[in-house]
Amino acid sequence: MSPRGYHSEKRxxxxxxxxxxxxxxxxxxxxxxxxxxxxxDSVAAQxxxxxxxxxxxxxxxxxxxxxxxxxxxERGRIDRIAAAFTAPDGTDAITLFLTAFYKFWAxxxxxxxxxxGLATLDKDLDAVIKxxxxxxxxxxxxxxxxxxxxxxxxxxxxxxxxxxxxxxSFETFDTLDGQAALAVTAALAVLRQ
Amino acid sequence: MSPRGYHSEKRxxxxxxxxxxxxxxxxxxxxxxxxxxxxxDSVAAQxxxxxxxxxxxxxxxxxxxxxxxxxxxERGRIDRIAAAFTAPDGTDAITLFLTAFYKFWAxxxxxxxxxxGLATLDKDLDAVIKxxxxxxxxxxxxxxxxxxxxxxxxxxxxxxxxxxxxxxSFETFDTLDGQAALAVTAALAVLRQ
DNA sequence: CATTTCGTTGGACAGACCGTACATCCAATT
DNA sequence: AATTGGATGTACGGTCTGTCCAACGAAATG
Numbered sequence: 001m002s003p004r005g006y007h008s009e010k011r012x013x014x015x016x017x018x019x020x021x022x023x024x025x026x027x028x029x030x031x032x033x034x035x036x037x038x039x040x041d042s043v044a045a046q047x048x049x050x051x052x053x054x055x056x057x058x059x060x061x062x063x064x065x066x067x068x069x070x071x072x073x074e075r076g077r078i079d080r081i082a083a084a085f086t087a088p089d090g091t092d093a094i095t096l097f098l099t100a101f102y103k104f105w106a107x108x109x110x111x112x113x114x115x116x117g118l119a120t121l122d123k124d125l126d127a128v129i130k131x132x133x134x135x136x137x138x139x140x141x142x143x144x145x146x147x148x149x150x151x152x153x154x155x156x157x158x159x160x161x162x163x164x165x166x167x168x169s170f171e172t173f174d175t176l177d178g179q180a181a182l183a184v185t186a187a188l189a190v191l192r193q
Numbered sequence: 194m195s196p197r198g199y200h201s202e203k204r205x206x207x208x209x210x211x212x213x214x215x216x217x218x219x220x221x222x223x224x225x226x227x228x229x230x231x232x233x234d235s236v237a238a239q240x241x242x243x244x245x246x247x248x249x250x251x252x253x254x255x256x257x258x259x260x261x262x263x264x265x266x267e268r269g270r271i272d273r274i275a276a277a278f279t280a281p282d283g284t285d286a287i288t289l290f291l292t293a294f295y296k297f298w299a300x301x302x303x304x305x306x307x308x309x310g311l312a313t314l315d316k317d318l319d320a321v322i323k324x325x326x327x328x329x330x331x332x333x334x335x336x337x338x339x340x341x342x343x344x345x346x347x348x349x350x351x352x353x354x355x356x357x358x359x360x361x362s363f364e365t366f367d368t369l370d371g372q373a374a375l376a377v378t379a380a381l382a383v384l385r386q
Numbered sequence: 387c388a389t390t391t392c393g394t395t396g397g398a399c400a401g402a403c404c405g406t407a408c409a410t411c412c413a414a415t416t
Numbered sequence: 417a418a419t420t421g422g423a424t425g426t427a428c429g430g431t432c433t434g435t436c437c438a439a440c441g442a443a444a445t446g
Contacts, residue, residue, distance in 0.1 A: 006415060006420050014414095015422065035316050039403060050424050052406095061404070117313025120306070123228050162369050163379055171364030175326075176355050186356055186383050193382035199391050199444060207443095208393060232432060243395050245435095250393095254433075 019057045022047045023071045026064060030111040038118075040064075062124040065115065069128050072111060076104035081139060090147030094191075095184050097139060098168055102180035105173045112170055133165070140164045151191050163190050212250045215240045216264045219257060223304040231311075233257075255317040258308065262321050265304060269297035274332060283340030287384075288377050290332060291361055295373035298366045305363055326358070333357045344384050356383050 025047035030036050040061060044051045058064040084097035105112055119126040140161055144151060151160050166172060167187050176182050218240035223229050233254060237244045251257040277290035298305055312319040333354055337344060344353050359365060360380050369375050 008414065008421080011414060011421065018423085035314060040405090041403075052425080053423055055405075056422070114313050117310045120310025120313075121228060159372070159375055162372065163375060166365045166368045166379075167359070169364060169368055171362060172359045175359045175362055179352070179355065182352055182356060185386070186359075186379075189382045189386035190379050193378070193386070201392080201444060204392065204443060211393085233434090234432070245396080246394055248434075 015057075018047075018049060018053060019067075022049060022054055022057060022064070023068055026068050027071065027075075027108065027111055030068075030114050031108065036114050062122050065118060065122060065125045066128050068111075069115065069125070069132070072108050072115075073104075076107035078104045080104070084139070084143065085146075090143070090150040091188065093143050093147060094150065094187055097143060098184050098187060099180045101136065101168055102173055102178060102183065105170050106178050109174070109178070113174060116170060133169075136168060137161055137165050140168070153191060153193055160191070163187075208250075211240075211242060211246060212260075215242060215247055215250060215257070216261055219261050220264065220268075220301065220304055223261075223307050224301065229307055255315050258311060258315060258318045259321050261304075262308065262318070262325070265301050265308075266297075269300035271297045273297070277332070277336065278339075283336070283343040284381065286336050286340060287343065287380055290336060291377050291380060292373045294329065294361055295366055295371060295376065298363050299371050302367070302371070306367060309363060326362070329361060330354055330358050333361070346384060346386055353384070356380075 022043060026038065026043050029038050029043060029046065040051055040054050043064070044054050047054075054064065058067055078100070080100040080103065081097055084093045084100060087093040087096055115125070116129060119129045144157065144160070151157075153160065164187060167183050167190070172183065215236060219231065219236050222231050222236060222239065233244055233247050236257075237247050240247075247257065251260055271293070273293040273296065274290055277286045277293060280286040280289055308318070309322060312322045337350065337353070344350075346353065357380060360376050360383070365376065
C-alpha cells in the first residue's frame with residue numbers, strides 16, 4: 001500500500017494493454033493446429049513480453065487460463081443470451097438461447113475445446129468452467145419458469161434440464177459441428193415428446 | 194531377432210502380468226479424487242515396478258494412455274453392443290446400443306473423463322479416441338440401415354447420425370449423470386419427430 | 387552344466403517447464 | 417528532485433519426461 005496513492009491513468013491503461021496482448025497471444029497459441037504448445041515461455045515471447053510480466057499479470061498458468069475464459073466470453077458475445085429472456089414466445093426463447101451459445105462457441109471453437117480439456121488437469125480452471133455450465137442450467141431453468149407450457153413431456157423437471165444442458169453443451173455443439181438449427185429441433189422434440 | 198527363437202510361456206505371461214499391473218495402477222490413479230497425479234514415477238512406484246519397466250512396456254506416456262483405453266474397453270464390456278445388432282426390433286436395437294455404451298462408461302466414468310481431457314494434449318491418444326467415436330457412428334449407421342423405418346423425421350441421414358452421436362457421446366452421458374433411459378427417450382423423440 | 391536371452395532394475399543425464407527471488411531500468415506521478 | 421509501479425533479465429530449485437547403459441537374475445536352450 002502506498003502512503004499517498006499513485007493513481008494513474010496512463011499506467012493503468014498501459015498495463016491493461018499488455019495484459020490484453022498476452023491474452024490474445026495465448027488465444028492464438030491455443031487456436032493453432034497441432035498439439036498446443038501453451039507454455040509461459042512461448043506466450044511471453046510471442047507477446048513480446050518478459051516471462052516475469054506474465055506472472056505479474058496473472059500469477060500463474062492457471063490464472064492465465066481463467067482470464068482467457070473471460071476473454072473468450074467477451075469475444076464470443078455471450079451477452080447475446082440476454083435476448084432470449086425478453087422473447088415473448090417460448091419456442092423463440094429456447095431458439096435464441098441455444099443459438100447464442102452456439103455462436104459463442106463457434107467464435108473460438110478450438111480454443112474452447114482445448115481449454116475444457118486443460119480443465120481436466122487444473123482445479124481452478126475446472127471450477128470456472130463448472131460455474132459457467134451451472135449458469136447455463138440456470139438460464140434454461142429460468143426459461144422453463146417463464147414459459148411453463150414449453151415442456152409438455154411430463155418428464156421430471158430436473159431431467160428435462162439435464163437433457164437441455166446436454167444439447168446445449170459445448171461438446172454437443174462440437175459433435176454437431178455447430179449446426180445450431182439441429183440442436184434447436186432436437187430440444188423442441190425432447191420438450192414436446 | 195534371435196537366431197534361434199527363445200519362445201517362452203512363463204516369461205510372456207510374467208511380462209503380461211506386470212503390464213497389466215501397471216495399467217491397473219494407472220487406472221486407479223486416474224480414478225482418484227483431486228487433480229490426477231499421473232506421472233510415470235508415481236505409477237511405477239505404486240505398481241512396484243521400476244520406471245524403466247513402464248517405458249519398456251509402453252514406450253511413452255502416450256503409449257500408456259492408449260493402452261489404458263483398450264484396458265477400459267475390456268473392463269467396461271464394450272462388447273455388449275453386439276446384442277444390439279441381433280435385436281429383431283429397431284427400438285430395442287437403439288436401446289441396447291445406447292445402454293451398452295452408457296454401462297461401458299459408467300464402469301470407469303472419472304477415468305474416461307480424464308482420459309478424454311488428456312487427449313487434448315496428446316495427438317496419439319486423440320487419434321485413438323476419434324477412432325472410437327467413429328466406430329460408434331458406424332454402429333448407429335448400421336442400425337439405421339437395418340431398420341429403415343426407425344428414422345421417420347425426414348431429416349438428412351448424416352444429421353440424424355450427428356444427433357445420435359451427440360446423445361450417445363461420453364460427454365452427454367456425463368452431463369446426464371448416466372441416466373441411460375433419458376438418453377434413449379431423447380433419441381427416440383429425435384428419430385420420430 | 388554352461389550359455390544365451392529377456393524382462394527388469396538402478397543410476398545418471400539432458401531437456402522442458404513451472405514458479406520464485408532479486409537487482410535493475412524507465413516512465414509516469416507527486 | 418524524489419517516489420512509485422510496471423517491465424526486464426538473470427538465476428535458481430523443483431518436477432517430470434525420455435534416453436542411455438551397466439548389471440542382475442530367472443527362464444530357456446544346447
